[in-house]
Amino acid sequence: MKYLKLCRFEDLNDREPQHYQVNGLDLVVLRYDDNVSVLYGRCLHRGALMSDGYVDGNNLICGLHGWNYRYDTGVSGYNNEEVLHKFSAEIRGENVWVDEGEINTFSIKTYSDQHVI
Ligand code: FES
Numbered sequence: 001m002k003y004l005k006l007c008r009f010e011d012l013n014d015r016e017p018q019h020y021q022v023n024g025l026d027l028v029v030l031r032y033d034d035n036v037s038v039l040y041g042r043c044l045h046r047g048a049l050m051s052d053g054y055v056d057g058n059n060l061i062c063g064l065h066g067w068n069y070r071y072d073t074g075v076s077g078y079n080n081e082e083v084l085h086k087f088s089a090e091i092r093g094e095n096v097w098v099d100e101g102e103i104n105t106f107s108i109k110t111y112s113d114q115h116v117i
Helices: 100-114
Strands: 003-008 018-022 025-032 035-040 054-056 059-061 068-070 089-092 095-099
Touching: 003 018, 003 025, 003 100, 025 100, 035 089, 035 095, 095 100
Parallel strands: none
Antiparallel strands: 003 095, 018 025, 025 035, 054 059, 059 068, 089 095
């Protein structure tokens, strides 16, 4: 496990999705109270950036066609089989850290799945 500093926790506004990219992979980062959630940043419907969406109740809503995902788990309310991957993340001191190895592994799998002929 190799943790990478993603951002300062205080730079995140409560329940306001924020876009980050690690090694080319889009992430959506959401602070809620004293917690943070780091999810795959592209909607599973048509790939919109989830950071362009908004929070309603416990859900992160895609700004394009309204698919919703629990921001604490990534699970879709429409279909529980649809899940935005939730990455391991920790708040340590002032910063949010993510597991770079997990992100790289996810990127390779996602890229492979999209380019199978
Ligand atoms: S791209 Fe997100 S709901 Fe369609």
